[in-house]
Amino acid sequence: MQTAELLALSVFAGVYAFIISERVHRTVAAMLGASVILFLNIVPWEKVPEYLDLDTILLLAGMMVVVNIARESGLFEYIAIKTAKFSKGDPMKVLLLFSVVTAVVSAFLDNVTTVLLLTPMLIYITKQMDVNPVPFLLAEVFSSNIGGTATLIGDPPNIMIGSAADLSFNEFIANMTPIALVDLFLAIGIIYLAFRREVSAHKKRTDVIRRSIMTLNEEDALKDRALFRKSVIMILAIVVGFFFHDILGIKPAVIALTGASVLLLWSGASPEYALEKVEWATLFFFGGLFIIVGALVETGFIDQVARWMTGHIHSETQAILVISWFSAVASAIIDNIPFTATMIPLIKAMGGTLDTYPLWWALSLGACLGGNGTAIGASANVVVIGIAYREGIRITFTEFLKIGAVIMAATVAVGSAIIWFRYVGM
Amino acid sequence: MVNINRLILRKFRNIAGSRYEEILKSYREFLLTEEEMRIPRVDSVLLAIDRYSGEVPEGVFRLLEHYSPQKVTVIYVIDRNTYRLIRDTLGEKDAEKFRERESELAEKFLKAVSSALDAFGLNWSREIVFAEKTEYVEGLMNDYDVLVIGKQYGLESTKTHHISPLVFRIVQHVTKPVVLY
Numbered sequence: 250m251q252t253a254e255l256l257a258l259s260v261f262a263g264v265y266a267f268i269i270s271e272r273v274h275r276t277v278a279a280m281l282g283a284s285v286i287l288f289l290n291i292v293p294w295e296k297v298p299e300y301l302d303l304d305t306i307l308l309l310a311g312m313m314v315v316v317n318i319a320r321e322s323g324l325f326e327y328i329a330i331k332t333a334k335f336s337k338g339d340p341m342k343v344l345l346l347f348s349v350v351t352a353v354v355s356a357f358l359d360n361v362t363t364v365l366l367l368t369p370m371l372i373y374i375t376k377q378m379d380v381n382p383v384p385f386l387l388a389e390v391f392s393s394n395i396g397g398t399a400t401l402i403g404d405p406p407n408i409m410i411g412s413a414a415d416l417s418f419n420e421f422i423a424n425m426t427p428i429a430l431v432d433l434f435l436a437i438g439i440i441y442l443a444f445r446r447e448v449s450a451h452k453k454r455t456d457v458i459r460r461s462i463m464t465l466n467e468e469d470a471l472k473d474r475a476l477f478r479k480s481v482i483m484i485l486a487i488v489v490g491f492f493f494h495d496i497l498g499i500k501p502a503v504i505a506l507t508g509a510s511v512l513l514l515w516s517g518a519s520p521e522y523a524l525e526k527v528e529w530a531t532l533f534f535f536g537g538l539f540i541i542v543g544a545l546v547e548t549g550f551i552d553q554v555a556r557w558m559t560g561h562i563h564s565e566t567q568a569i570l571v572i573s574w575f576s577a578v579a580s581a582i583i584d585n586i587p588f589t590a591t592m593i594p595l596i597k598a599m600g601g602t603l604d605t606y607p608l609w610w611a612l613s614l615g616a617c618l619g620g621n622g623t624a625i626g627a628s629a630n631v632v633v634i635g636i637a638y639r640e641g642i643r644i645t646f647t648e649f650l651k652i653g654a655v656i657m658a659a660t661v662a663v664g665s666a667i668i669w670f671r672y673v674g675m
Numbered sequence: 676m677v678n679i680n681r682l683i684l685r686k687f688r689n690i691a692g693s694r695y696e697e698i699l700k701s702y703r704e705f706l707l708t709e710e711e712m713r714i715p716r717v718d719s720v721l722l723a724i725d726r727y728s729g730e731v732p733e734g735v736f737r738l739l740e741h742y743s744p745q746k747v748t749v750i751y752v753i754d755r756n757t758y759r760l761i762r763d764t765l766g767e768k769d770a771e772k773f774r775e776r777e778s779e780l781a782e783k784f785l786k787a788v789s790s791a792l793d794a795f796g797l798n799w800s801r802e803i804v805f806a807e808k809t810e811y812v813e814g815l816m817n818d819y820d821v822l823v824i825g826k827q828y829g830l831e832s833t834k835t836h837h838i839s840p841l842v843f844r845i846v847q848h849v850t851k852p853v854v855l856y
Binding site: 271274275323326330361362365366369370373461465466469470472624625628631632634635636638639645646 | 699
């Protein structure tokens with residue numbers, strides 16, 4: 250192993266260790282790692298644009314601006330109240346409706362924002378229903394991660410995969426949405442079976458529910474009606490734009506940035522405020538990671554691993570199974586973003602001997618659904634458990650693991666089977 | 676397990692930042708608190724009206740019906756100071772004329788209110804008093820659980836305020852819940 254290769258690998262391992270330990274903020278770890286790589290000239294400065302995936306970074310930035318402006322209108326609280334009222338305080342309906350709404354919103358907007366905005370309402374409803382909130386919160390977490398799997402913009406790994414493999418929004422819809430749909434109802438079914446006593450409880454405290462939920466007025470949540478209308482129109486326009494981006498020959502990042510700019514102009518929202526609320530830490534985290542993984546590509550380490558892998562994996566069937574299950578297990582333990590950033594060049598390098606098209610879907614499946622495996626597997630899990638903790642509701646690591654591991658295994662098994670049937674067949 | 680819980684909370688702080696507090700603040704504006712969820716016990720209600728109060732909306736009676744108080748006392752307050760002012764400046768005859776007009780108006784108002792209270796099945800009693808409009812209501816409120824009062828109660832003829840300054844004062848001084856219509 251050459252010195253540059255050894256250094257790149259050491260930086261990569263060090264950054265991973267920092268990210269896993271959470272002792273240092275993941276962005277700081279990635280920025281520090283990238284600085285060392287650039288300082289040592291392992292990735293030459295002129296090659297930085299090649300490794301820095303601007304499609305991913307700008308798509309994320311564009312969507313963050315849109316979400317930040319839309320949030321100010323009260324759109325998400327409006328959705329939460331509407332969902333609560335539709336459920337009429339029936340535990341089963343609450344489970345089903347909140348799961349479906351969380352999945353749909355997560356498919357188009359980021360999972361963390363979705364659960365941050367829906368969880369307070371879910372906790373409020375379960376308190377009024379006087380039921381154990383844990384199954385409902387767990388269903389929300391799993392639905393968010395499954396919903397994120399469904400589209401190109403649903404989860405950062407999908408954005409990265411779409412950009413690296415040049416996969417369109419429609420290809421994600423055709424390949425991942427059906428899997429996500431099946432997996433969503435599978436996960437709800439598992440939750441129902443595991444917590445059927447809590448979920449199928451008879452409607453109690455009907456007068457309290459009527460007063461506390463049915464009298465809520467969704468209109469009260471709207472802070473700015475004009476902004477609400479404009480936000481809804483622009484989000485729909487952006488989604489329509491995503492459907493046509495490949496026909497128009499425009500990158501998804503351009504659609505998101507255009508949408509963000511038009512919404513800024515149309516709404517008159519303060520650009521300082523909208524841009525200040527962009528998660529710059531996340532974007533710099535991505536930037537740092539791309540450079541660190543770029544160093545592994547630049548030094549030839551990724552090529553060596555890919556050669557080793559293709560020497561042991563002889564068919565697409567094996568590759569689909571290995572990638573989907575390895576990604577799922579790895580993503581259940583470590584952050585799926587650095588994991589996906591590492592796997593992307595590996596899968597690209599396997600292209601010489603294998604058809605990589607189904608492998609991208611296997612990676613997406615594993616990286617997104619693996620997050621359901623443990624309490625720390627995905628940001629949505631951490632956010633919901635953190636909110637629950639603050640509200641005095643304890644979801645322990647073991648409690649999460651028991652149900653999360655089953656859901657992860659079931660959804661990845663079903664997903665990889667669907668991919669295998671579609672691309673390899675019997 | 677302790678370390679994992681700490682790790683989760685540390686990660687939560689890193690991911691959510693101050694966003695959760697902002698969202699909670701916005702939810703607090705329309706979700707009921709635990710205190711608001713509890714139905715307070717209401718046995719007696721004082722409904723104070725005067726010539727400026729206007730019609731009592733049906734929603735007020737519906738709300739009172741929900742609490743099922745044992746008694747609703749309706750008082751029509753005629754301003755004692757105005758009566759004295761007329762007597763001292765214009766004489767006894769005009770003061771008496773003012774009292775008669777006010778009493779007629781009071782009867783009209785009380786008739787409308789009492790028939791509405793009957794329609795909602797609420798027990799009531801009625802009274803017409805000559806009194807100082809704020810101090811009298813504030814004093815009575817020691818014996819009642821809820822005060823119902825119109826925003827325009829005691830409004831000056833100039834109508835410079837959307838809510839009468841007298842009502843502002845009553846709301847500030849009374850320690851019991853006030854239903855403002």
